[in-house]
Amino acid sequence: MRLFASLRPPAAALDHLHQALVGVEPVPLDDGPPPLRWVAPEQRHVTLAFYGEVPDGALDDLTDALAAVAAGTTPMRVQVTGAGVFSGATLWMGVRAVDDERALVRLMADAEAAGEGISRLEPRDRHRAHLTVARLSAREQRETAQRRRRSRSRRATRPAAVDLPAIAHALSVYRGPVWEARGLELVQSRLGAGRGGGPQHEVVASFPLGH
Template structure:
């Protein structure tokens, strides 16, 4: 059984632009690499999740590929840009999306429906706001926040979210999405390792 999800992968120049913005925004904060209070998402793992399917029996993987290919065939390419920033639950720092967010939302709904059809269950997490996760406060740092007013990691991501609120990255055309496998604990530092199972090219630009 494999843990599968669907995502849009921003192209390297877009991710590099985010990295430069993070470097500038973090210039006045502690450089918490390694075991610091914030765990930064490696650039190679940054993605815009469309649907998370969780554990999928091996015999169903081909059915997912076929269903998602059908979604891609009827979905036109569309434009996006990474824009703005914020926090989830005071611990997860994200970069948001601008551009044709309605098309992104529609694609999210279609790919989520594939999981509901094939697995008989849906992802309970509401994905109404496409976002790129760039960092999370480590659990230990988060627990310390309950014992004192503000933990260093919490303060850092709050500061960065404020600094990046006006962030605006380069636009690009979303012309594909990807089915990925997630292996818990197999990545650097015990993080999840993500690998592409299949890539689905979108239909031609509308009009």
């Protein structure tokens, strides 16, 4: 099972964010597919730790470890705020704990540690909680790479269909409603099974914080 641990924002926070994203959605330059693939609102989440493919026989150990992490974590007030771009192709929104800036970082580290001896992936050093909202389409990524090659050779290039850094800059002032994170989830991701060929997420287990 391809698994990750996450925090899920409440519907009110996701709706508020959705309205902000609608305002910056780029218009396609031609009749082709949209240059950005938006993550469906119901799939938007804060990844605490990604475990990759986990054997079925190790699921109980992972759930026990995450239950202990959740029990030792106090519920926290959280807010979606700011934006940025990963690798020139992924648009993300920042997420912060309102009362203790390091609380989410500690929770990510603890969730990562819960997979030690279970996950085959190398631990990653996470310093910033985020929520992925969009990715450049495969077509736009290819054309972006072509534009870079042509610009180095000083050849004329077709204008970009979307300026992802500009969108991130416009969203950098975004401040969403504050919500209380009361639990974390262990989620299974089925690649290609979701809407538009994206991943489908199914909650395997939920763990209340502080219990």
